[in-house]
Amino acid sequence: MSLRAKFILLLSSIFLVVVANTFIIYVLDKQGQAKLEAVIHTHDALDESEKLYNQITNAETGQRGYLLTQDLNYLEPYYTALEQVKQHFLTINKLTLNNPEQQDTLTEIDELVDKKLAELALTVTLVMQGTPYALEEAKAIVLTNEGKKYMDQIREHILLFQNTELAKLEQQNADYQKNRLFITHFVTLQIPLMLILLVFCAFYINAKLFKPLKLLIQNTDQLEKGEKPKTLTISSHDEIGYVLKRFARMSDIVYERTSKLNFQASHDHLTGVLNRTELKPALKQAITTCSEDNKLAVIFIDINKFKQLNDEYGHLIGDQVLIETAKRITSSVRADDDVYRYGGDEFVIITHNIAKYRHINAMITHLLARFDNPFVFEQLTLNISLSIGVALAPDHSLDHQELLRLADQAMYHAKHELKNSYHIYNNYNQED
Structure with a gap:
């Protein structure tokens, strides 16, 4: 050869x-x-x-x-x-x-x-x-x-x-x-x-x-x-x-x-909302367009006692709770607002064009009202409550990571209050 x-x-x-x-x-x-x-x-x-x-x-x-x-x-x-x-x-x-x-x-x-x-x-x-x-x-x-x-x-x-x-x-x-x-x-x-x-x-x-x-x-x-x-x-x-x-x-x-x-796909496979990888670029872009008259709100949501619920009823029920929570959150926001699944039981909403603080208060009150009705899964009825924290741009920060941190901090403050409570970061220092 x-x-x-x-x-x-x-x-x-x-x-x-x-x-x-x-x-x-x-x-x-x-x-x-x-x-x-x-x-x-x-x-x-x-x-x-x-x-x-x-x-x-x-x-x-x-x-x-x-x-x-x-x-x-x-x-x-x-x-x-x-x-x-x-x-x-x-x-x-x-x-x-x-x-x-x-x-x-x-x-x-x-x-x-x-x-x-x-x-x-x-x-x-x-x-x-x-x-x-x-x-x-x-x-x-x-x-x-x-x-x-x-x-x-x-x-x-x-x-x-x-x-x-x-x-x-x-x-x-x-x-x-x-x-x-x-x-x-x-x-x-x-x-x-x-x-x-x-x-x-x-x-x-x-x-x-x-x-x-x-x-x-x-x-x-x-x-x-x-x-x-x-x-x-x-x-x-x-x-x-x-x-x-x-x-x-x-x-x-x-x-x-x-x-x-x-x-990687842009949406969470379980809940259908946007996933965490999409949050950072979207938030950075949204910050560039906000102003004093058109504020941007970052709403950080956590399901109370979700780990306890998961341990007691199993992951299948936990997944159903996440799916229903995402549906209720999505149905409570405006068409131009974005909902993200940030972590296991954490969601983030980016809300645009907020003129006054009372507008965000009204929106969150409406959101919390959606959870007044219990979740019903076959013979199982669950009362689900949320803890919500809010940070606004440009009032609190123009840095996307800082806004998320402040909203998360406000959410933990809300956890120490009553169920279905929310807290706006430093809202007691702000005027309507």
């Missing part, structure tokens, strides 16, 4: 290793995409189940309004909600076709929904008759509380459905993270592997090319001395240079793949 053939075989082997590793990364990445799609699929099922219940509630609200006022305007949201109920149920059913357990639960929900909608339709029909007897009969149906029992049962079954999906979602998230971690480790191992191959190639070329070249020089010396030189066959190395360039190109592909795999 010629030297050229040996070099081609060596470099071809290296090339195949790189291609094989790239292909493995590609396959792993495709698997990761499939796992991510499964996570999104489960999220969609959870969202649709919540929308289904909300639309049933909307239908009931429209029916109650029409029953009390006989105003036909209430029938528009009623009929709209009925259509939405059908659409959301069909979507959920489609999303869970491959899950017999969830299909059974949906069958029970469907039966209960039919009963509830039938009760609503009957009362609406009676009211539309317009006779005193029909009105009294419609009210009598409502007073039986049969509809409330249906709603309670529907909510119970939807919670059962959601808990099953949440358990599946937790496993799917774990599988997805495991896949991402494995890809990262696999790609990281390629760097020393490539270095080893390159060093081996250098030694091989030295042994197969430069040592023969040394022999050629020795032969030249022997010829100069008049001795018979040894016969040497030297092959060209142009093809080797070409292959090495191709190898460098493949190395660029591997490093580019590494950088893409190290990219």
Whole structure:
């Protein structure tokens, strides 16, 4: 076998290793995409189940309004909600076709929904008759509380459905993270592997090319001395240079793949709000646009006794508390405010365009009021309270880290006060 053939075989082997590793990364990445799609699929099922219940509630609200006022305007949201109920149920059913357990639960929900909608339709029909007897009969149906029992049962079954999906979602998230971690480790191992191959190639070329070249020089010396030189066959190395360039190109592909795999998502997988990595740049940017007339508020939120709750009821309930807390916080802020999950049970809100201190007081009072209602998870009812600290720019600081520290300090001050309390850093030194 010629030297050229040996070099081609060596470099071809290296090339195949790189291609094989790239292909493995590609396959792993495709698997990761499939796992991510499964996570999104489960999220969609959870969202649709919540929308289904909300639309049933909307239908009931429209029916109650029409029953009390006989105003036909209430029938528009009623009929709209009925259509939405059908659409959301069909979507959920489609999303869970491959899950017999969830299909059974949906069958029970469907039966209960039919009963509830039938009760609503009957009362609406009676009211539309317009006779005193029909009105009294419609009210009598409502007073039986049969509809409330249906709603309670529907909510119970939807919670059962959601808990099953949440358990599946937790496993799917774990599988997805495991896949991402494995890809990262696999790609990281390629760097020393490539270095080893390159060093081996250098030694091989030295042994197969430069040592023969040394022999050629020795032969030249022997010829100069008049001795018979040894016969040497030297092959060209142009093809080797070409292959090495191709190898460098493949190395660029591997490093580019590494950088893409190290990219982190911007949102918290559990609660759906922005994650901590997004907080620093967003806060720094927001500070540059604030002023005395348009203040910036950093609201630091901590769930009271969350560790005790986690220890007593388990991480699944803890996760549900975090998810519900994030929902209530998000629903309490304005559209241009941002909510972040800062730590395990800590959240941060960046609130823009605050003109006066009473505005932030009103906002937090509204936020705390959202937690007056307990959290209900199946048979478990939990009263969740918050401790909140606030720091403002430019009043307290124009440094993002300092603002977070002051808001955190204010939050700890609030913890020593009553439940659902908040504290604005040095607010007693500020004027409205």
